[in-house]
Amino acid sequence: MLLTDLVVVFLIGSVAALAYWKYVFPTGRILPGLYAIRTHNNGMPMGNLFLLQIDDNDYYIAIDTGGDTAETETGLRRLGISSDSVVAVFITHSHWDHIGALRLFDNAIIYTGNTENNAFPGLSHHAMADGEIIEFSDISVQCIYTPGHTVDHVCYLVNEKMLFAGDLFITINDSPFEERYNKAMQLEYRKIVLGLDGVDYVFTGHFGLFKDARLYRWWFLS
Numbered sequence: 001m002l003l004t005d006l007v008v009v010f011l012i013g014s015v016a017a018l019a020y021w022k023y024v025f026p027t028g029r030i031l032p033g034l035y036a037i038r039t040h041n042n043g044m045p046m047g048n049l050f051l052l053q054i055d056d057n058d059y060y061i062a063i064d065t066g067g068d069t070a071e072t073e074t075g076l077r078r079l080g081i082s083s084d085s086v087v088a089v090f091i092t093h094s095h096w097d098h099i100g101a102l103r104l105f106d107n108a109i110i111y112t113g114n115t116e117n118n119a120f121p122g123l124s125h126h127a128m129a130d131g132e133i134i135e136f137s138d139i140s141v142q143c144i145y146t147p148g149h150t151v152d153h154v155c156y157l158v159n160e161k162m163l164f165a166g167d168l169f170i171t172i173n174d175s176p177f178e179e180r181y182n183k184a185m186q187l188e189y190r191k192i193v194l195g196l197d198g199v200d201y202v203f204t205g206h207f208g209l210f211k212d213a214r215l216y217r218w219w220f221l222s
């Protein structure tokens, strides 16, 4: 390989790395009442879990938990949020990087979509029906079934405008982690959720946010 080729490869790699760092939220506040914790894999930013504050009070709901208990615990401490104040955890799907820190949230009710693949043995949880809504004072959370990435994958629509999409928009074929990965089904459900009216924000498990959901429509559907 020529030196110039190496330089080009290095430059492309650097730009890709920068983009990756940018897309995963740093731990902190994103919007009033909405917080993210950044998770890592082998030292690289990997994804986010999210916390929504109920009623300006010291109570929260979480969307996913991150994969590592110590890392999520550190993130909560940085945000000044006690794990005891998390009253509900909504799980998008049963991959380790989304549920690994579940044990931190002893006080929370665990919500999932369908649990057909029995990903939560021995753990008390509420399996939400497609379209079911749970309300916490000023926050409503609607479960939307979006199988494909995993059979139990769901999105959560908060207050009818913020969509927490888990791994619905991941494009990598992750079949090694899920025998019943179904790409065609995943693509179909992307179209369905992007066709929902009134969605201002789409938050993903690994690619941060596109504030304007129309960008997602353009990127994924065109």
Ligand SMILES: [Zn+2]
Binding pocket: 093, 095, 149, 167
């Ligand atoms: Zn996943």
